[in-house]
Amino acid sequence: MNGQWQSGPRLSPVSESTQTVRGNARHEVPDPLREDVRLLGGLLGRILREDGGQDLLDDVERLRELTIRAYGDPSPHALDEAADLVASFSVERAEQVARAFTCYFHLANLAEEYHRVRVLRSREAETTTGPAVLEDTIPAAFARLTEEVGRDEALRRLGELEFRPVLTAHPTEARRRAISGTIRRLADLLAERDTRRPGGVTLAENERRMLGEIDTMWRTAPVRTSKPSVIDEVKTVMGVFDAVLVDVFGDVYRRLDDWLLADDAGRATPVAKPFVKLGTWIGGDRDGNPNVTAEITRQAAALAADHALAALERLAVETGRKLTLDAEGTTPSSDLNALWQRIRQMSEEVAKRAQDASPNEPHRAVMLALAERISATRTRNADLAYANAEQFEADLMVVQDSLVAAGAARAAYGDLQRLVWQVQTFGFHLAELEVRQHSQVHAAALAEIRELGINGALSDKTREVLDTYRALGAIQRRFGERAARRYIVSFTQAPEHLAAVYELASYAFADDPESGPVIDAIPLFETFADLQNSVPILDSMLTLPAVQKRLTENGRRVEVMLGYSDSSKDVGPVAATLALHDAQSRIAEWARNNDLKLTLFHGRGGALGRGGGPANRAVLAQPPHSVDGRFKLTEQGEVILARYGDPVIASRHIEQVAAATLLASAPSVEVVNESAAAKFAPLAKALDSTSRERFHELVKADGFPKWFAQVTPLEEVGLLPIGSRPAKRGLSVNSLDDLRAIPWVFSWSQARINLAGWYGLGTALAAVGDVELLKSARAEWPLFATMLDNVEMSLAKTDERIAAQYLALGSRDDLAAMVLDELRLTREWVLKISGNEWPLASKRVLGRAVQLRSPYVDALSLLQVRALRGLRTGSDGGSAVDGDYAGRLQHLLLLTVNGVSAGLQNTG
Numbered sequence: 036m037n038g039q040w041q042s043g044p045r046l047s048p049v050s051e052s053t054q055t056v057r058g059n060a061r062h063e064v065p066d067p068l069r070e071d072v073r074l075l076g077g078l079l080g081r082i083l084r085e086d087g088g089q090d091l092l093d094d095v096e097r098l099r100e101l102t103i104r105a106y107g108d109p110s111p112h113a114l115d116e117a118a119d120l121v122a123s124f125s126v127e128r129a130e131q132v133a134r135a136f137t138c139y140f141h142l143a144n145l146a147e148e149y150h151r152v153r154v155l156r157s158r159e160a161e162t163t164t165g166p167a168v169l170e171d172t173i174p175a176a177f178a179r180l181t182e183e184v185g186r187d188e189a190l191r192r193l194g195e196l197e198f199r200p201v202l203t204a205h206p207t208e209a210r211r212r213a214i215s216g217t218i219r220r221l222a223d224l225l226a227e228r229d230t231r232r233p234g235g236v237t238l239a240e241n242e243r244r245m246l247g248e249i250d251t252m253w254r255t256a257p258v259r260t261s262k263p264s265v266i267d268e269v270k271t272v273m274g275v276f277d278a279v280l281v282d283v284f285g286d287v288y289r290r291l292d293d294w295l296l297a298d299d300a301g302r303a304t305p306v307a308k309p310f311v312k313l314g315t316w317i318g319g320d321r322d323g324n325p326n327v328t329a330e331i332t333r334q335a336a337a338l339a340a341d342h343a344l345a346a347l348e349r350l351a352v353e354t355g356r357k358l359t360l361d362a363e364g365t366t367p368s369s370d371l372n373a374l375w376q377r378i379r380q381m382s383e384e385v386a387k388r389a390q391d392a393s394p395n396e397p398h399r400a401v402m403l404a405l406a407e408r409i410s411a412t413r414t415r416n417a418d419l420a421y422a423n424a425e426q427f428e429a430d431l432m433v434v435q436d437s438l439v440a441a442g443a444a445r446a447a448y449g450d451l452q453r454l455v456w457q458v459q460t461f462g463f464h465l466a467e468l469e470v471r472q473h474s475q476v477h478a479a480a481l482a483e484i485r486e487l488g489i490n491g492a493l494s495d496k497t498r499e500v501l502d503t504y505r506a507l508g509a510i511q512r513r514f515g516e517r518a519a520r521r522y523i524v525s526f527t528q529a530p531e532h533l534a535a536v537y538e539l540a541s542y543a544f545a546d547d548p549e550s551g552p553v554i555d556a557i558p559l560f561e562t563f564a565d566l567q568n569s570v571p572i573l574d575s576m577l578t579l580p581a582v583q584k585r586l587t588e589n590g591r592r593v594e595v596m597l598g599y600s601d602s603s604k605d606v607g608p609v610a611a612t613l614a615l616h617d618a619q620s621r622i623a624e625w626a627r628n629n630d631l632k633l634t635l636f637h638g639r640g641g642a643l644g645r646g647g648g649p650a651n652r653a654v655l656a657q658p659p660h661s662v663d664g665r666f667k668l669t670e671q672g673e674v675i676l677a678r679y680g681d682p683v684i685a686s687r688h689i690e691q692v693a694a695a696t697l698l699a700s701a702p703s704v705e706v707v708n709e710s711a712a713a714k715f716a717p718l719a720k721a722l723d724s725t726s727r728e729r730f731h732e733l734v735k736a737d738g739f740p741k742w743f744a745q746v747t748p749l750e751e752v753g754l755l756p757i758g759s760r761p762a763k764r765g766l767s768v769n770s771l772d773d774l775r776a777i778p779w780v781f782s783w784s785q786a787r788i789n790l791a792g793w794y795g796l797g798t799a800l801a802a803v804g805d806v807e808l809l810k811s812a813r814a815e816w817p818l819f820a821t822m823l824d825n826v827e828m829s830l831a832k833t834d835e836r837i838a839a840q841y842l843a844l845g846s847r848d849d850l851a852a853m854v855l856d857e858l859r860l861t862r863e864w865v866l867k868i869s870g871n872e873w874p875l876a877s878k879r880v881l882g883r884a885v886q887l888r889s890p891y892v893d894a895l896s897l898l899q900v901r902a903l904r905g906l907r908t909g910s911d912g913g914s915a916v917d918g919d920y921a922g923r924l925q926h927l928l929l930l931t932v933n934g935v936s937a938g939l940q941n942t943g
Contacts, residue, residue, distance in 0.1 A: 064880065064883055064884060064887065065150065065880065067150060067153060067229075068146060068147065068150040071146040071149065071150065071225060072142070072143055072146045075142035075143070075145070075146055075221075075225075075245075075249070076139060076142065076143075078242070078245055078246055078249050079135070079138055079139060079142060079249055079253070080092055081246065082246065082249050082250050082253050083095060083135055083253070085250075086250075086253065086254075087131055091128075091131055091132075091135070094120075094124070094128060094131075094132055095132055095135045095136070097120060098117060098120055098121065098132060098894050098897075099890070099891065099894060101116050101117035101120060102114075102117050102890040102891070102893040102894045102897070103890040105117055105890070105893070106889060106890040106893065111836070113836070114836055114837070114840075114893070114897070117893070117894070117897055118840075118897050118900075118901075121894075121897045121898055121901050122901060122912055123912075126911075126920070126923045126924065126927060127923075129898055129901065129902075129927050130923075130926065130927050130930055132894075132898065133895060133898050133927060133930040133931050133934055134253070134257060134930060134934075135253075136891055136894050136895050136934050136938075137257055137895070137930065137933055137934030137937055138249070138252055138253055139891060140888070140891065140892075140934060140937035140938045141214060141218055141252065141937055142221070142249070143888060143891075144218075144937060144940065145218050145221055145222055145225070146225070147884065148222070148677075148680075148681060148684065149222055149225050149226065149229075151683075151684055152226075152681055152683040152684060153229065155683050155684070155687055156683065171651060171690065171691040171694050171695070172690050172691075172694055173193075173287075173291050173690055173693050173694045173697060174291065174294045174295075175694060176693075176694035176695070176697045176698040176701075177189055177193060177295075177697065179698060179701060180192065180697060180698065180701050183701050183702050183703060184701070184702070190306070192664050192697060192700065193308075193697065194308055195664050196308075196310040196664050196665075196693060196696060196697055197310055197312065197634070197664065197665040197666070197667075197696075198310055198311050198312075198666055198667075198689065198692055198693045198696055199311075199312050199313075199314055199634075199636075199665075199666070199667035199668075200311070200313060200314070200667075200668060200669075200670045201313075201314035201315060201316060201469065201636075201667065201668065201669050201670065202272050202313070202314070202315045202316070202317060202466065202669075202670050202675055203315075203316040203317065203320065203669050203670065203671045203672075204265070204268035204269075204271075204272075204316070204317040204320075204672075212267075212271050212274070213255050214252060214255060214257070215676060215680075217248050217251055217252045217255070218252075219278070219680075220248050221245060221248045221249070222681070224241055224244055224245050224248070225245075227241055228241055257930055257933045257934075258926070258929050258930060258933060264326065265317065265318055265324075265326050265327055265331050265335065266318075266331065266334060266335065266338070268317050268318075269317050269318050269334075269335045269338050269339070270338070272315065272317055272675065273338065273339065273342050275675060275676065275679050275680060276342055276346075276465065277342060277346075278680075279679055279680065279681065279682050279685050280313070280679060280685070281346045281457075282682065283679075283682050283685045283686050283689070284309065284311050284456070284457075284460050284689070285453045285456050285457060285460075286682070286686055287311075287686055287689050287690060287693075288305075288307045288308075288309060288456050289307075289453070291307040292305045292306055292307035295307060301444075301445050301448055301449065302444040302445050302448065303444070303448070304448070305448060305452055308459075309456050309459045309460045310693060311460060311689060311693075312460070312467065313460075313461070313465065313466035313467070314466055314467045314468075314469055314521075314667075315335075315339070315466040315467070315468055315469065316468075316469055316471060316669070317335060318331055318332050318334070318335020318336070318468060319332055319335065319468045319469050319470045319471065319519070320469075320470075320471045321470070321471065321472050321503070322471045322472055322473045322476075322525045323473065328499060328502075329499060329502035329503050329505065329506040330502075330506075332468065332470070332503065332506045332507075332510070332519075333506050333509060333510065335468060336464065336468050336510045336513075336514065336518060336519060339464060339465040339466055339468070340463055340464050340465060340513075340514055340518075341413060342465055343461045343462070343463055343464060343465035344409055344410075344412055344413040344463055345413065346457070346461070347409050347427075347454070347457060347458060347461075347463075348406055348409040348410050348413065350450075350453065350454050350457060351402060351405055351406035351409055351454060352403065352406045353450065354402055354450040354451050354453075354454050355393075355399055355401075355402030355403040355405070355406055356399070356403070357450060358396065358398045358399040358402055358446060358451075359393075359396055359399060360396060360398055360399070360438075360441075360443055360446060361395050361396055362395050362396070362397050363395075365398065365438065365441040365442070365443045365446075366441050367397040367398065367437055367441070368433075368436065368437035368440050368441070370433045370436065370437065371397060371398065371401060371433055371434060371437035372397070374401060374430060374433050374434075375397065375400070375401055375404075378401065378404045378405075378408075381408075381418065381419055382407075382418065382419055385404050385407045385408075385419065386400075386404060388403075388407070389401070389403040389404040389407070398434055398437065398438060398446075401430075401433075401434055402434060402451075405427070405430055405431070405434075407419065408420065408421055408427070409421070409427065412427075412463065421463070423462075423463065423514075423515045424458055424462035424463045424464075424515060424517075425515075427458055427463075428455065428458050428459065431451065431454060431455050431458065432455070434447075434451065435447045435448075435451055435452070435455065438451070462514070462515060462517055462518070463514050463515065463518075464510075464514040464515065464517060464518035464519075467517060467518060467519060467520070467521065468510065468518065468519040469519070469521040469522075469523060470503060470507065470519070470521070470522045470523065471522075471523040471524075471525055471559070472500070472503070472522075472523075472524065472525065473524075473525045473526055474524050474525060474526045474527055474528065474532035474535070475526070476496070476500065477500065477524070477532065477535040477536065477539060478532070478535065479496070479497070480496065480497040480500040480501070480539060481535055481538060481539065483497045484497065484539075484542055489542050489545050500539060501539065501542060501543040502543075504539065504540045504543035504544070504551070504552065504554075505543055505544075507519050507520070507522075507552040507554070508543075508544065508550060508551055508552040510552075511552045511553065516552075516553050519552070520552065520553045520554055520555055521555050521557055521594070522536050522554050522555065522556050522557065523557045523559050523596055523636075524536060524556060524557065524558055524559055525559050525561065526559070526561055526562075526565070527558035527559055527560060527565065527572065528564075528565055528568070528572070529572060529575075530572055530575035530576050530578075530579065532558070533556045533558055533576050533579065533582070534579050534581075536554060536556040537554065537556065537579070537581035540552070540554055553585075553588075554581075554585075555585055555589075555594065556581075556582070557594045557595065557596055557636065558572065558573070558576065558595055558596065559596040559597075559598055559638070560572075560595070560596070560597055560598065560618065561597075561598030561600075561601040561602060561638075562598075562601055562602060562605045563602055563605045563606045563610065563611065563614055566597070566602060566614045566615065566617075566618040567614070567618075569595070569618050569621070569622060570621050570622060570625050573595065573622065573625055574625070577629060586631070590632065591630060591631050591632055592631070592632045592634070593626065593631045593632070593633055593634070594633075594634045594635075594636055594667070595622055595633065595634075595635055595636065596635075596636035596637075596638055597615055597618060597619065597635060597636070597637055597638060598638045599611070599615065599637065599638055599639050600638065600777070600779075600780070602614060602615060603791060604771070604779050604791070606727045606730060606731075607726050607727055607729070607730030607731075607794055607795040608726075608791060608792055608793060608794065608795070608796070608826075609722055609723070609726035609727075609730075609795050609796050609799055609822070610722075610723045610724075610726050610727040610730070610795070612818070612822050613719050613722065613723045614723070616656075616657075616658060616712075616818055619635060619657060619658050619661040620658035620659075620661065620712070622635065622661070623635075623658060623659070623660040623661040624660075626660075627660060632663075633661075633663070633665075634665045634667055635661055635662070635665075635666075635667070636667040636668070636669075637653075637666075637667065637668040637669070638668075638669050639653075639668050639669055639671070649691075650668060650688075650691075650692050650695075651691040651692050651694065651695035652695070652817075652821050652824075653821060654666055654692065654695035654696055654699050655695050655698065655699055655704060655817060656708065656817035656818045656820075656821045657699060657708070658708060658709070658712065659705040659708055659709050660700075660705070662696060662699040662700060663699075663700050664696060664697060664699075664700055665696070666692065666695075666696040666699075672777075673936070673940070677940070707815075707817065708817060708818070711812075711815050711816035711817065711818070711819075712816070712818070714815070714816075715812050715815075715816050715819065718803065718808065718809075718812055718819075721799070721802065721803055722796075722799045722800075722803070725795075725798055725799040725802045726795030726796055726798065726799040727795065729794070729795040729798040729799070729857065730794055730795040732853070733794065733850065733853055733854070733857075734771065736849075736850060738847065739771075739850065740771050742845045742846070742847045742850055743771070743782075745844055745845040745846070745907060746786065746841050746842050746843075746844045746845040746851075747782035747783060747785060747786045747788075747841065748782060748785050748786070748899065748903060748928060748932060749778055749782040751903075751906075751925065751928050751929060751932065752778050752781050752782055752785070752932060753778060779791060780792075784832070784935075784939060785899070785932055785935050785936075786837075786838060786841040786842075787832075787833055787834045787837040787838050787841070787892075787896055787935075788833055788838045788841065788842075788854065788858070789829045789830070789832060789833050790854060792825065792826060792829035793826045793829050793830060793858075793861050794854075794857055794861075795857070796826055796861050796864075796865070797857050797858075797859075797860030797861030797862070797863065797864050797865075798857060798860060800860075800861075800864035800865075800868070801860055801864055806867055806868065809864075809867075809868045810868055810870075813868055813869070823865060823868060823869065826861070826865055827865055827869060827871070827874045827875060828874070828875065830858075830861065830862050830865060830874040831873075831874035831875045831882065831885045831886075832885060832889075832939050833858065834889065834892075834893065834896070835855065835858060835859070837893055837896045837897075837900075838854070838855070838858070839851070839855060840896075840897075840900045841900060841903070842854060842855070844900075844903055844904060844907050862874070888938055891938060892935060892938035892939060895931045895934040895935050895938060896931070896935060898927065898931050899928055899931035899932070899935065901927075902924045902925070902927040902928035902931065903928060905921075905924045906921060906924055906925065906928070911924060
């Protein structure tokens, strides 16, 4: 692989006039990015030659050249030569080639990610008048909000800003953790070349280390031999916390405070308040995952807390060591002296160590002693441990106030302030562990308890339900109420489903009701019907005594979760988008009518068929009062590493979403969304009904589930050991009702169709037929514009000729024709409205990057089609597929799934 990302011109199946534009795509990719890809691809080629010989590299290069040539040829048989080459490979060779292309995508993704970092750093370096000149930043949003509502009101809203990302372990990250580690080390080496400009021996050393890492990547099995456990998934996220999240929030707060305070930054009381609160479902989400037990929930909470406390201890020690301020110049306050005396009373040994290390430096001595108390909290030393994070924060404020009173404001608001922000953000628990369970599980447990009594011979499933509440109680007693109090009810379809949460809790603590945990039951509306019925259910929820009690205690705060995945699988992506928007509008009105402080929790996935796409744009398209400075969403699968795996990218993502959340309640934004929704209501109604009818015509056709399993790697995706959760809720392919949305979306993306992201839109747009009306809607209606942009991204990653090969694996030409016809129609109308010649043409860098990597994805897709065809027909190139041979083809298929995921990036 020469790594130059050089592709020949591609002729669109729709329009051949774009050949020149596409042929010049590689020239639109920034030079530094192209050079990085060339470097990494060249090093990979060297490793392939060293390990597999020149023949392997020749085979890889030949397939690459053929798919590039076919990418620029619109003829139906353009891919035949590449497919013939794939068919000529032995299974062993096909596996090697698949691994080579997968490694290439890991390296290309690394180069793209690093280039994003490079660009972001360059923009900041070029900024001369502060971060407000950069788009999508909190200062920019604050400045606009100040113009509209005044500085005092803008400051109030900034102080109440909330961004709550909830990390989940849905199995859409096909890349192994071992591979991720190699990629991080390669990223550091790439940065070293870029920033230090090494030469001579240093450059040779850098290249040698790169070759070593790429060699390790090549030799590491891309597919795990066993499924990860839930605790493995927790550890994966803890790796992201340790590497990035532990510091990145403080970086964001510091930059915001520097901007707000200007010349007073660092010596005046901070204005910025922590607005990010992490949540996690990993270890708490038991809906359909029998591997999540009460004991696992306890372990997950303990593991997260251990990492949070270790980080606090480290930062406390680092902060303390720098406070070398002597008592004469920086006189301790009476409160600091009193705190020191309390420390001495707790442990003379700790006090002596701190004092010996800090002669005549009282602030340093106190801080080092506080660090030891955090260590004791971590090791559960009852004599020294803090009872909760609030106690530790109070002690830090004593130190800070003493420094300020003594005139050492810069010491007070420097590293010490970062520590204060950290404890305010993470507490002792790191991330709130949220429990999720299906409403029917609760119903079954209640029925059994009512029949047999709480002391009866209850089933293991019912005992496990009760043990979950006891686990929540134990977590709250150890780490505080903030650590775990949200209980999400999947498929909430009646107020009784919420009442069940509180009734079951009362049974779990029947012997000692006062020791039970604080619980907020959160309804999750997932299907189209549930979204329609949400407000009546919420009205009834307010009558529950347990809910009324919580509203009194929490300042009338209420949370409602909306599921993007199942609603899209239920009625199609267009109708689901409109139904979700309508539900948000009605729920926001319900909250205002009942004087409630609403937080809508968006259950979004990484793929466009599951609510994916830029989160900041989605926020700004929400109905009036549905955000009001609070935004919560799930960060799933591959999205976690993509958004939070690098500190610069993570900081940018947090800034963008927080800025959009702050700006969403600006009068100008609300007016745009409200007026557009009213103006285009007839259009929305037409799109909804027509798209839903077209979608149901396909998915409700006789035999569709079986056909879907034939033409996509649905069953094989379920075999991938990439997550602890089963892919299905224990059903066969005779029904889609209980099929999880993840494999539904994942399978269509693997088949290069991405049906879950666009199906039904083309027919709906064609039925409207008024191009000028649709262009007007795109310009004036943020929701419609965002939907079209996401569909355009989805279409850019489809390939009609590749898709046709997958669809040919089934025995239903009628269904295949429906899919391809709708694909063509959707592409035609989306391009008419956008004015683009081809999908993403207006996105200069992104569009070209997608184009240039597509031929490489085509190579993997052809390998996958070969494996699927052999498994479906029982014959591979004339050889019978049975026994070991079937196993080899299945392994080849799983390798290609991994590679296509890396190539397409947002697949789940």
